[in-house]
Amino acid sequence: MSTPESFADLEVPLPATPGALADLGETLGRAGVSLEGGGVTSLGGGRVAHFLVDDGPRAVAALAGAGLGPATARDVVTTRLAQDVPGQMGAFARRLADAGVVVEHLYSDHDGNLVLLVADEDMPTCRDVVRAWDAEREAAHRPGGSAG
Incomplete structure (x- = not known):
């Protein structure tokens, strides 16, 4: 796969x-x-x-x-949300909006990843937002990190 x-x-x-x-x-x-x-x-x-x-x-x-x-x-760009934390979709979507990214289509894959389709010109910015989001999510799950 x-x-x-x-x-x-x-x-x-x-x-x-x-x-x-x-x-x-x-x-x-x-x-x-x-x-x-x-x-x-x-x-x-x-x-x-x-x-x-x-x-x-x-x-x-x-x-x-x-x-x-x-x-x-x-x-596409993929990321994960903390499914057990209410408000994750809104927080992530706000980051995309603040960066000027318009989401054209959104769905989940079979492994629970969020799949984003954005305009070609928004792709680099979307990838940057996702990299930052993923890094923060990973840091929050390390010992001594804060979830949420």
């Missing part, structure tokens, strides 16, 4: 027909692409799937070959 940093967000518009999600999943499975998190959202009559995949280029090629899509794969 790849590390979360090597994953990509796969975005695919889906028709509102029975079997569309099955076609997507079966096509990716035949191509050997692992789904590591994500889901499908309905908005304004349309549906869009966002899945964390272990091989973005392979996923896009497989879907194109099957006539599904258009599909795009983009880099």
Whole structure:
């Protein structure tokens, strides 16, 4: 399995027909692409799937070959929140906002990592915010650190 940093967000518009999600999943499975998190959202009559995949280029090629899509794969940023600490999502989102980062899409992977999709121009700043967040979280869990 790849590390979360090597994953990509796969975005695919889906028709509102029975079997569309099955076609997507079966096509990716035949191509050997692992789904590591994500889901499908309905908005304004349309549906869009966002899945964390272990091989973005392979996923896009497989879907194109099957006539599904258009599909795009983009880099993501991942981090963790302290699930047992209320307010973590708000505190983390505030840091992103204060840094000028707009989150386009957010979901969790199967290991409980937060998956962030941001505009390409926001990616370096988002990575900086996440590095600082992760360092503080790790320091808080060392002996003598303070959690929260």
